[in-house]
Amino acid sequence: MTADTRFLPRESLGRLVAALxxxxxxxxxxxxxxxxxxxxxxDTPADLAAGVVVxxxxxxxxxxxxxxxxxxxxxxxxxxxxxxxxxxxxxxxARRDGEDRSGVSIEPLAPAVAPVALxxxxxxxxxxxxxxxxxxxxxxxxxxxxxxxxAAALLVVVECTAAGSTCFxxxxxxxxxxxxxxxxxxxxxxxxxxxxxxxxxxxxIVDALGLEPADDQxxxxxxxxxxxxxxxxxxxxxxxxxxxxxxxSPEHPRWAAVAERxxxxxxxxxxxxxxxxxxxxxxTDLDGRVSVVEREWQSCFGxxxxxxxxxxxxxxxxxxxxxxxxxxxxxxxxxxxxxGCVGCGxxxxxxxxxxxxxxxxxxxxxxxxxxAPVAPAATALAAAPARWQPGPxxxxxxxxxxxxxxxxERRSETGDTTTLTLAVDDEALxxxxxxxxxxxxxxxxxxxxxxxxxxxxxxxxxTIRAAGAATTALTRLPVGAEVGLRGPLGRPWxxxxxxxxxxxxxxxxxxxxxxxxxxxxxxxxxxxFGDVRVALGARTPADRLFGDEVDRLGRETDFDVRQxxxxxxxxxxxxxxxxxxxxxxxxxxxxxxxxxxxGPERMIPPAAAALQRMGLAREHIWxxxxxxxxxxxxxxxxxxxxxxxxxxxxxxxxxxxxxxRLEHEGx
Amino acid sequence: xxxxxLPPPRVGVVKFASCDGCxxxxxxxxxxLLEVAERFEIVEFPEATSRRSAGPFDVLFVEGxxxxxxxxxxxxALRNRTRLLVAIGACATAxxxxxxxxxxxxxxVAAAVYPEPAWAASLPTATPLSDHVKVDLELRGCPIDxxxxxxxxxxxxxxxxxxLPDESVCGACKRRxxxxxxxxxxxPCLGPVTAAGCGAICxxxxxxxxxxFGPLPGANVAALSRQFVERGMPADDAGRAFALFTSWAQPxxxxxxxxxxxxxxxxxxxxxx
Numbered sequence: 001m002t003a004d005t006r007f008l009p010r011e012s013l014g015r016l017v018a019a020l021x022x023x024x025x026x027x028x029x030x031x032x033x034x035x036x037x038x039x040x041x042x043d044t045p046a047d048l049a050a051g052v053v054v055x056x057x058x059x060x061x062x063x064x065x066x067x068x069x070x071x072x073x074x075x076x077x078x079x080x081x082x083x084x085x086x087x088x089x090x091x092x093x094a095r096r097d098g099e100d101r102s103g104v105s106i107e108p109l110a111p112a113v114a115p116v117a118l119x120x121x122x123x124x125x126x127x128x129x130x131x132x133x134x135x136x137x138x139x140x141x142x143x144x145x146x147x148x149x150x151a152a153a154l155l156v157v158v159e160c161t162a163a164g165s166t167c168f169x170x171x172x173x174x175x176x177x178x179x180x181x182x183x184x185x186x187x188x189x190x191x192x193x194x195x196x197x198x199x200x201x202x203x204x205i206v207d208a209l210g211l212e213p214a215d216d217q218x219x220x221x222x223x224x225x226x227x228x229x230x231x232x233x234x235x236x237x238x239x240x241x242x243x244x245x246x247x248x249s250p251e252h253p254r255w256a257a258v259a260e261r262x263x264x265x266x267x268x269x270x271x272x273x274x275x276x277x278x279x280x281x282x283x284t285d286l287d288g289r290v291s292v293v294e295r296e297w298q299s300c301f302g303x304x305x306x307x308x309x310x311x312x313x314x315x316x317x318x319x320x321x322x323x324x325x326x327x328x329x330x331x332x333x334x335x336x337x338x339x340g341c342v343g344c345g346x347x348x349x350x351x352x353x354x355x356x357x358x359x360x361x362x363x364x365x366x367x368x369x370x371x372a373p374v375a376p377a378a379t380a381l382a383a384a385p386a387r388w389q390p391g392p393x394x395x396x397x398x399x400x401x402x403x404x405x406x407x408x409e410r411r412s413e414t415g416d417t418t419t420l421t422l423a424v425d426d427e428a429l430x431x432x433x434x435x436x437x438x439x440x441x442x443x444x445x446x447x448x449x450x451x452x453x454x455x456x457x458x459x460x461x462x463t464i465r466a467a468g469a470a471t472t473a474l475t476r477l478p479v480g481a482e483v484g485l486r487g488p489l490g491r492p493w494x495x496x497x498x499x500x501x502x503x504x505x506x507x508x509x510x511x512x513x514x515x516x517x518x519x520x521x522x523x524x525x526x527x528x529f530g531d532v533r534v535a536l537g538a539r540t541p542a543d544r545l546f547g548d549e550v551d552r553l554g555r556e557t558d559f560d561v562r563q564x565x566x567x568x569x570x571x572x573x574x575x576x577x578x579x580x581x582x583x584x585x586x587x588x589x590x591x592x593x594x595x596x597x598x599g600p601e602r603m604i605p606p607a608a609a610a611l612q613r614m615g616l617a618r619e620h621i622w623x624x625x626x627x628x629x630x631x632x633x634x635x636x637x638x639x640x641x642x643x644x645x646x647x648x649x650x651x652x653x654x655x656x657x658x659x660x661r662l663e664h665e666g667x
Numbered sequence: 668x669x670x671x672x673l674p675p676p677r678v679g680v681v682k683f684a685s686c687d688g689c690x691x692x693x694x695x696x697x698x699x700l701l702e703v704a705e706r707f708e709i710v711e712f713p714e715a716t717s718r719r720s721a722g723p724f725d726v727l728f729v730e731g732x733x734x735x736x737x738x739x740x741x742x743x744a745l746r747n748r749t750r751l752l753v754a755i756g757a758c759a760t761a762x763x764x765x766x767x768x769x770x771x772x773x774x775x776v777a778a779a780v781y782p783e784p785a786w787a788a789s790l791p792t793a794t795p796l797s798d799h800v801k802v803d804l805e806l807r808g809c810p811i812d813x814x815x816x817x818x819x820x821x822x823x824x825x826x827x828x829x830x831l832p833d834e835s836v837c838g839a840c841k842r843r844x845x846x847x848x849x850x851x852x853x854x855p856c857l858g859p860v861t862a863a864g865c866g867a868i869c870x871x872x873x874x875x876x877x878x879x880f881g882p883l884p885g886a887n888v889a890a891l892s893r894q895f896v897e898r899g900m901p902a903d904d905a906g907r908a909f910a911l912f913t914s915w916a917q918p919x920x921x922x923x924x925x926x927x928x929x930x931x932x933x934x935x936x937x938x939x940x
Binding site for chain 1 (some may be wrong): 834847850
């Protein structure tokens with residue numbers, strides 16, 4: 001502690017509250033509401049939940065009288081997440097314009113933000129805000145609402161001098177001492193508070209209180225009390241690199257044992273101060289003219305969370321629990337350069353059946369005998385740099401940033417698939433590269449991710465299969481209708497890296513659509529590439545995507561085009577069977593060839609295996625994946641695959657990058 | 668592009684074995700009711716109007732469970748005259764409170780309740796519509812939630828899938844900032860295994876959820892029932908907690924079975940539910 005450290009007698013706490021309120025801030029702090037600790041507005045210190053302790057155990061939270069009159073005796077605080085990251089917030093409004101309602105405008109809603117002071121955050125809560133800063137405010141694409149609320153917030157941290165049984169901040173390196181990012185730090189003693197400004201804004205507040213410096217004895221007592229809590233809350237997570245062991249244990253029998261108890265109720269994720277998953281909810285008028293899009297807390301335990309057209313990536317509790325815990329402790333550091341857990345213990349205390357993550361982690365990723373514990377600092381904030389990709393061109397904020405596009409041509413491809421050609425004014429979209437996608441917004445519908453199937457200056461083609469209500473509505477749009485486009489998003493196919501190599505293009509069903517721009521690119525610059533084999537599959541001859549075009553490609557170019565269907569008919573005298581049949585070893589394709597692969601998920605492992613049998617390296621086999629996406633920029637969470645966001649880090653990955661992720665059901 | 672003006676969809680609202688509360692939710696839309704009436708042609712709604720229609724219906728809201736042979740036959744006939752059949756409420760979607768009789772010997776129950784049991788011609792079970800006909804959409808709850816009803820009507824107009832969350836009541840509690848009544852007060856709350864949609868009304872008023880929206884598909888009812896026992900509830904009571912408005916829905920049925928109370932009627936001295 002520094003010479004800045006002052007002493008605030010408890011009876012003078014009102015001066016701090018008044019100083020926080022100055023400048024029009026609303027002060028939020030812990031209050032007693034309905035027999036529990038909640039978050040409420042603090043106008044005077046009397047509003048604070050003084051003299052109560054929150055006793056916690058797995059599945060149990062009780063408010064009890066504290067011995068003594070400490071203001072912040074609680075040990076386990078209220079959930080602060082809603083203060084900066086509200087459970088529901090309106091983000092944009094989509095309207096149908098014009099007499100015939102074919103026009104579309106999609107505009108962001110300005111965050112309705114007022115200055116706020118959060119009084120009584122604990123170190124774990126503050127660390128959680130730092131984690132959310134990393135996720136929502138410090139990446140290439142940010143959440144404008146969170147950024148605005150965060151900028152208007154002053155953080156007053158109270159360091160803990162007592163720990164609950166579910167507290168383990170010492171084990172995660174996130175407490176009990178306040179970390180960087182606080183504005184004012186308090187440590188409570190019997191008679192009052194040791195106060196330390198921790199930022200310029202905090203210094204202004206503390207200076208305005210006109211306090212005496214804290215004497216060394218008080219400072220020592222405060223430090224000792226906090227250090228005691230650190231000791232008590234340490235050593236509760238497995239020693240060594242348990243994150244790596246966790247990630248490496250997707251088939252551990254303990255997952256199924258936890259699923260026997262877990263209710264999939266979502267409580268752990270919603271009380272977790274770092275869980276950031278959200279979804280877009282449409283609030284639409286009865287005529288579908290105006291639709292306000294709301295960002296809503298969602299959970300990886302929700303039934304629809306990982307559902308895509310035709311299947312659910314994680315259909316069972318075992319897979320959902322594994323996803324949550326492995327992400328929180330295992331893959332979060334790789335994604336964000338920080339731990340996902342701040343040791344607050346809320347997931348343990350508020351679990352209706354009392355599942356304790358500390359026990360589960362010990363069971364699945366416990367240290368092998370003899371492994372030395374690592375210092376918690378290794379997993380704490382500000383560790384390794386995150387994996388972030390550069391931000392997508394033209395998209396700086398999640399959810400918003402739609403630009404207008406008009407349908408200028410429509411072509412029915414198969415019974416359920418239509419290609420819309422869109423005139424696009426936004427030049428950022430002209431720079432779309434093969435394999436990238438756009439979110440397509442229409443009032444009243446969720447905006448689905450659609451990969452671009454042809455790229456011209458000023459025009460993009462989207463080939464859309466009517467798989468759900470939103471995509472069905474898109475396939476019915478007439479010429480002249482408008483939609484909103486957000487993008488280009490995602491990582492493109494590495495077409496340039498294939499220059500000088502043979503190329504194998506493998507597509508199935510609608511998966512042929514994102515491959516067409518690759519074929520276009522190779523044809524435009526044919527001399528740069530070696531031999532090209534195109535292997536395409538469809539359910540039936542009538543379901544072949546771009547059938548005439550593909551037939552012409554076979555006739556009019558030197559591409560080796562092979563096609564197959566699952567079920568033939570009278571019109572078909574080609575191959576019948578799976579795409580993998582078209583991938584037999586061939587002397588024309590050299591082992592240093594590059595492959596681009598897109599189709600139904602069940603097609604990918606056998607096709608990738610066949611390509612490897614042809615001699616291709618895993619680093620040269622590129623796969624485009626489909627997952628649920630609500631934001632498309634790595635913020636809504638739905639598309640997570642291990643440490644990867646399919647939307648942001650993909651959708652195009654090399655087989656080497658994917659590792660064994662596709663081999664475990666439900667990752 | 669010329670706007671295509673379609674005639675408003677022909678809507679019917681009918682009921683079988685039920686209390687009428689879910690139909691009333693439609694009338695309870697108040698602020699939106701006139702707008703709804705302009706956009707949907709309500710051709711059959713005995714609860715609200717003496718105007719009658721035998722169909723056909725573009726959308727038919729059906730309340731109540733199938734409890735008699737006549738109801739079963741009428742449901743099948745209505746299905747044939749309906750494009751989109753929407754089951755509304757716990758009775759239509761799960762059998763309702765009256766499905767408690769499904770666990771018992773029906774003639775004995777009838778004899779206990781009615782002086783002349785032969786006059787009460789009913790099926791031995793009260794069952795959800797989906798046991799008998801194809802149901803296109805379901806609104807759960809006892810009664811249904813007006814917000815979900817409005818969302819369904821909006822979705823029908825817009826042509827989208829109604830946004831009905833596939834998650835438990837806990838999500839609504841947490842978003843509302845309601846302290847969990849199970850964790851903080853040991854109340855036997857069915858929220859963790861019950862479908863969301865009500866907005867967590869009961870926990871918000873300090874009550875345990877009694878599951879009127881019914882269990883989520885695949886809900887881990889056994890684990891929650893064990894949890895009630897671990898918190899000190901007698902095992903019989905823990906099972907009975909699930910034997911209410913939606914007990915006949917799977918997967919509650921197994922847990923509720925055997926826990927439906929059989930007691931002695933004070934007047935007749937017979938066993939009744």
